[in-house]
Amino acid sequence: MKDIKYEYSEFFARQLDNEDPLKDFRNEFYFPKIEGKEAIYFCGNSLGLQPRSTKEYIQRELDNWAELAVDGHFKGEDAWYHVRKKSKPALSEIVGAHEHEVVAMNNLSSNLHFLMVSFYRPSKTRFKIITEAGAFPSDMYMLETQVKFHGLDPEKTIIEVAPRPGEHTLRTEDILLAIEEQGEELALVMMAGLQYYTGQVFDMESITRAGHSVGANVGFDLAHAAGNVPMSLHDWGVDFATWCSYKYMNSGPGNVSGVFVHERHAQNPDLPRFAGWWGHDEEERFKMEKGFKPMYGADGWQVANSNVLALAAHQSSLDIFERAGIKNLREKSELLTGYLEFLIQQISGDSGVIEIITPKNPQERGCQLSLLVHKGGKAVFDELYLNGIIGDWRHPKVMRIAPTPLHNSFLDVFRFAQILEKSILKFA
Structure with missing residues (x-):
């Protein structure tokens, strides 16, 4: 994993994004909206985003079906x-x-x-x-x-x-x-x-x-x-x-x-x-x-x-x-999740409000961090959603957040941290 000293700042997050060789893949996906504003999507562990190319791929097969019917089984490039x-x-x-x-x-x-x-x-x-x-x-x-x-x-x-x-x-x-x-x-x-x-x-x-x-x-x-x-x-x-x-x-x-x-x-x-x-x-x-x-x-x-x-x-x-390469995606994923972990620790400190129950060792985890919300619970998660964050809630009080390297940015993680900090203060 790349040796890096994280910082809780928008400038730092943007700097990481500028240096990210995979940053352009974000443009190849559709993002859902909440109240008309593009959401920060951390729920690829439940349902991944739609690639912009999907319609074209499906349409190609619909065209084959229309033009070839049963002959599509044996004719054509695909x-x-x-x-x-x-x-x-x-x-x-x-x-x-x-x-x-x-x-x-x-x-x-x-x-x-x-x-x-x-x-x-x-x-x-x-x-x-x-x-x-x-x-x-x-x-x-x-x-x-x-x-x-x-x-x-x-x-x-x-x-x-x-x-x-x-x-x-x-x-x-x-x-x-x-x-x-x-x-x-x-x-x-x-x-x-x-x-x-x-x-x-x-x-x-x-x-x-x-x-x-x-x-x-x-x-x-x-x-x-x-x-x-x-x-x-x-x-x-x-x-x-x-x-x-x-x-x-x-x-x-x-x-x-x-x-x-x-x-x-x-x-x-x-x-x-x-x-x-x-x-x-x-x-x-x-x-x-x-x-x-x-x-x-x-x-x-x-x-x-x-x-x-x-x-x-x-x-x-x-x-x-x-095109992206699974090893390249893994390298970015470790950085993204590491940054998320750092920011949560900065926000929660020793307060006990949030406990990360996912292993700290990067080799024992993927994109997802599971957060045990000891104070505020589901209300904190709902507040995040109202502020444009789509994650995943699992009863009784675990929030799953999964920054995904194909379409998430370090700025996404930083903005999540800002909203999380305000949500905790509101309900803790």
Whole structure:
């Protein structure tokens, strides 16, 4: 991380923006307005902003549909039959994988279920699952129902690793100890890569190594990590992962998910899956014959044909990511979030009004800082909104603020701090 001494001043913030090599990417997005004034948007952890190019990308496919109809599957520069391939270079770079290990398809919760079919194979002696306490509800529901599907009791099967008393985040050693303790009874480690509530990035490499050492599979929900923090899923040996594209990857509300399946599973005949024709060998797909023959790699987990309009919106953002570079975005992100942390500390001091529950170590967090508002609570958050700040509130009293390097500036962070300081004084 760049060695820098932060200052609480507008001049300093503007100076950082002037030196920012990524500053022009801000102009490639639409910003919402509050009371007719452009908002400061710190909610990419929930829904990313719309790229200005998205309409053009979708319109191109609408034109293809209008002009080619069914022939659009095989004619034209972007024939729909192979449209999934366009996103692979960017996705592989973002999550640290080979192109054949990733594919954009379905949505996140659906993909979790499909992947669990393959990677959660409980036996009488090996059946337990480790996850983090307070996981995102969809993950909790998915694990609970998958366990019940196999006739098991979630209370006895799902092991939730919780922070120590008085702490907000998990210690890596506690996760690794839980894996070791479950040992030969552990079938799967399935948890977030970045915890949605606290903003903590887990040590996915160490967790994967520990899971494999006891014979368990390891997978991650990367909803809040993909497009936020650099990863090396292939090198870490992760078995599987999935993510959504509508948060940091700015691809539109509810848009397409993506999956990663490590190449060592690419042609494993003993690995079951729920199949569909789009996962079948594309060279033989239109023979319409019995007998599922999966495509190599992650493509073999596809079920239905690609959502062309959704992938067009997705691609509009991925093309921006390729131009910006995930490593460059990460460098700016660390500076932005570091500046936000500095300003909050300047404002709150030792008053105890605001507590940052996201780890201080930049390697253990992404864009997001989760702020525990001890005085004023939701009223402080509502005051911020009235003054043009869009963040995210999570009960009982946590405010999530995520300065995103593609479209946020250091001046945004400074202005947020000014408004936060006034809001605290008003309600504390």
